[in-house]
Amino acid sequence: MTINGPKEALTVLRGARLIVGDGKTVHERADLVLAGERIHEIREHTSASDDEGPEGVEVVDCSGKTIMPAIVNPHGHIGYMRGTTSDAAFFSEENVLDHLRRLTYHGVSTFRSLGTDRDGVELAVRDRQRAHPNADPELATLLSAGSGLVAPTPGAPNGGPFFAVNAVHETSGAEDATRFVRHLAEKNVDIVKFWVDDRGGTKAKLGPEIQRAVVAEAHRHGIPAAAHIYTIDDAKSAVRAGADVLAHMPRSARPDSELLDQLLEHDVAVFTSMSIQGPTSSDWLNDPLVRDITPPAEVQRLAAEIAEREPEPLFDTSETYSRLVDTFVLLREAGVRLVFSADTGLLAQLPGMAEHRELEALVGAGLSPAEAIGLATAEAARHLHLDDRGLLAAGKRADLLVLEANPLDDITNTRRISSVHLAGHALDREAMRRNWQ
Ligand SMILES: [Zn+2]
Numbered sequence: 001m002t003i004n005g006p007k008e009a010l011t012v013l014r015g016a017r018l019i020v021g022d023g024k025t026v027h028e029r030a031d032l033v034l035a036g037e038r039i040h041e042i043r044e045h046t047s048a049s050d051d052e053g054p055e056g057v058e059v060v061d062c063s064g065k066t067i068m069p070a071i072v073n074p075h076g077h078i079g080y081m082r083g084t085t086s087d088a089a090f091f092s093e094e095n096v097l098d099h100l101r102r103l104t105y106h107g108v109s110t111f112r113s114l115g116t117d118r119d120g121v122e123l124a125v126r127d128r129q130r131a132h133p134n135a136d137p138e139l140a141t142l143l144s145a146g147s148g149l150v151a152p153t154p155g156a157p158n159g160g161p162f163f164a165v166n167a168v169h170e171t172s173g174a175e176d177a178t179r180f181v182r183h184l185a186e187k188n189v190d191i192v193k194f195w196v197d198d199r200g201g202t203k204a205k206l207g208p209e210i211q212r213a214v215v216a217e218a219h220r221h222g223i224p225a226a227a228h229i230y231t232i233d234d235a236k237s238a239v240r241a242g243a244d245v246l247a248h249m250p251r252s253a254r255p256d257s258e259l260l261d262q263l264l265e266h267d268v269a270v271f272t273s274m275s276i277q278g279p280t281s282s283d284w285l286n287d288p289l290v291r292d293i294t295p296p297a298e299v300q301r302l303a304a305e306i307a308e309r310e311p312e313p314l315f316d317t318s319e320t321y322s323r324l325v326d327t328f329v330l331l332r333e334a335g336v337r338l339v340f341s342a343d344t345g346l347l348a349q350l351p352g353m354a355e356h357r358e359l360e361a362l363v364g365a366g367l368s369p370a371e372a373i374g375l376a377t378a379e380a381a382r383h384l385h386l387d388d389r390g391l392l393a394a395g396k397r398a399d400l401l402v403l404e405a406n407p408l409d410d411i412t413n414t415r416r417i418s419s420v421h422l423a424g425h426a427l428d429r430e431a432m433r434r435n436w437q
Contacts, residue, residue, distance in 0.1 A: 003057065008036030011424070015045050016062035017406060021069040021391045023374025026408065032067060034398045037134065037423035041394050065418060066406045068373055070109035070399035071355045072380035072390050075226075075247060075271050076344030077164060078113045078122065078142070078351070083298035084305075086163035086346040093121050096142075099351040100125075103140040103344075105432050106289065106352025107401040107420045109389060110141040110381070111344070114226060114247060115148025115193030116164040122146070123187055137425040138432065143384065145226070146184050148193035149177055149214055151204040159195070159203045163346045168195070171206075174213035181214055185221035190384075191245070192218040196238050197230035205234070211241035235259055245269045247341070249327045251277070251320060263336045269383060270331060271341030272375070274361035276349050278321040282306040284360075289415045290353055293436040302348060328365045339383045340376040356415050363411040372411060398424040 003010055011034040018027040029045040043049070079096035080086040103111055113122050122144040129135070129142060150159035152170035160168040171177040181192055194214050196206050211227070218225040219242065226245035227238035231252040238246060239262045249270055250259070263270065282303045284290065290299065331338055340362075342354040349357075355376065362372040381390025389397045400421050405413035420427045 002054065003033055003040070006035035006040050008038075010035055010040070010057040012057060012059045013062045013067060013402065014049060014059055016064075016402065017066040018042065018392055019066060019068040019370060019373055019408065020393065021374055021377035023371045023379070026370065032062075032392065032400075034421070034424050037398060037425070039392060039394055039396050039398050042392065062402060066403045066408075066413075067392065068401050068403065068407065068414070069377040069390050069392055069396075070107050070401060070420065070422060071359075071376045072110040072340070072384065072386070073103075073108055073342050073344060073355050073358075073376070074112045074143075074339060074380055074383050075114050075273065075341035076111055076349070076351070076354070077116045077161070078111065078345055079118075080116070080163045081345050081351065083295060084302035084348070084350065085298075088118075088160075088163065088165050088167065091118050091121070091164070091167070093125065096121060096125055097139065099345065100139040100142060101432060102293070102351040103355075104138055104420060104422055104427060105293070105429055106355065107414070107417055108140055108352055108355050109397075109399040109422055110143070110384065110386065112143035112190060112384060113145065113345075114191070115145045115195075115228075116161065116167045117144055117146045118164075118167045120146070120187065123189070126190075134423045134425075137422045138427060141386075143190040145191045145193040146187055146189040148195060148228075149180060149206070149210075150195045151206040151210070153202075153204040156203065159199075161195075161199070161346070171210060171214075174209050177210045177213040178217045181217035182221075185218070185223060189223060192223055192225045193228070193247070194225065194243075195228040196234045197228060199230075208237050208241060211238060211243070215242040215244075232256065232259055236262060239263060239266055239268055242266075243268065245271065245339070247271050247343075248273045249324060249331065251324060251327075254323065254327055255330060260331070260334045260336065263331070264334065267337060269337045269339045271339050271343075272328065272358065272362060273341045273343045274324060274328065274365060275354060275357040276343040276347060277324055282348075284353070284357060287353070287412075287415055289356070289417070290350065292433055294350070306348060325365045332366075338375065340380045353415075356412070359407075359414055360411050369408045369411045373407065373414070398422075 224244040227243040342358040344354040404416040407413040
């Protein structure tokens with residue numbers, strides 16, 4: 001075979017099925033040519049491809065395997081989980097870095113943390129990555145909202161999420177919110193996050209005036225704003241305030257036509273965030289992808305927690321889950337912009353595994369596997385304005401998963417990972433695994 005052009009080291013991944021990541025295109029048998037950290041070209045596989053490559057070209061036989069782009073997750077919380085428990089006490093730079101490794105091990109190239117940074121730890125990691133891109137290919141690319149904003153609740157402790165208390169800013173009013181968002185903008189946050197809802201009746205809601213102040217100041221700096229919402233009314237008030245993203249679908253009831261019109265009119269992105277709500281089975285804990293790197297006692301602990309969990313807003317019942325599926329279908333049919341979100345890093349959302357479970361949840365809600373993969377790759381990268389990744393196409397970063405089995409037959413085959421390549425670098429997943437065992 002002859003390959004013209006690039007001066008970088010060439011690798012040919014030969015003969016695999018390619019799922020391009022655009023939600024539809026599949027090459028049943030192709031050769032993927034990588035040049036350094038980029039994809040050089042995709043060629044249909046021919047008998048001539050089986051010839052020895054030119055000298056200096058590494059040829060990897062991928063016959064029978066499937067290649068898809070690495071996953072991009074625009075919504076999670078990093079640094080709080082240890083084993084299978086999330087707690088504010090676990091948050092540290094070391095744990096943030098450990099999670100970024102767990103993500104790449106599972107084939108996630110890029111992760112945006114949404115509002116639970118503490119002491120600027122995430123932002124410092126992100127800034128180091130930007131100063132030295134690809135310095136450590138085992139780390140997923142991190143984007144961060146820094147610390148988000150909540151309403152203070154009289155007599156209650158800090159209004160952060162249960163696993164990340166004290167990580168958020170309790171804002172006293174519109175003026176204070178404006179000041180805090182300006183301070184976030186100075187740190188060049190990738191998005192601004194605010195919590196609107198009352199977290200199951202335990203906290204004060206964030207008033208509309210403060211929401212408007214948060215969004216206006218974020219937009220003044222060219223930064224998008226994301227709202228955590230629970231009810232239909234939460235969603236409407238966040239959209240009225242100008243929020244660009246809802247971090248969840250409404251979960252209290254099916255969206256009405258007023259909300260649908262608002263979402264469409266303002267082109268608001270709605271995060272899928274389905275796997276975090278259930279369904280309640282814990283079969284996935286037996287997957288080797290979990291077992292290989294999670295101590296058995298931790299797996300048992302989480303299995304017991306899932307089996308015993310009470311119906312409550314965060315760990316939902318099957319009834320509310322089926323309503324969530326209805327809502328997903330409704331939003332999709334209406335043409336609302338749905339964006340992949342695994343809400344990783346709390347409850348049962350193990351870093352890396354949560355992203356694969358979200359893919360399964362999306363197929364369970366009616367997407368084809370190719371559409372679900374498209375949402376988790378090219379579409380998610382587009383949402384983050386990262387046009388260098390998320391797609392198997394010439395010129396894009398060579399961020400990809402080589403799979404032993406075909407996820408178009410069964411979406412859980414995205415977990416049968418043979419290898420992960422990030423910016424053209426094949427991760428030593430065996431060494432990573434040994435480190436965790
Ligand atoms: Zn979240």
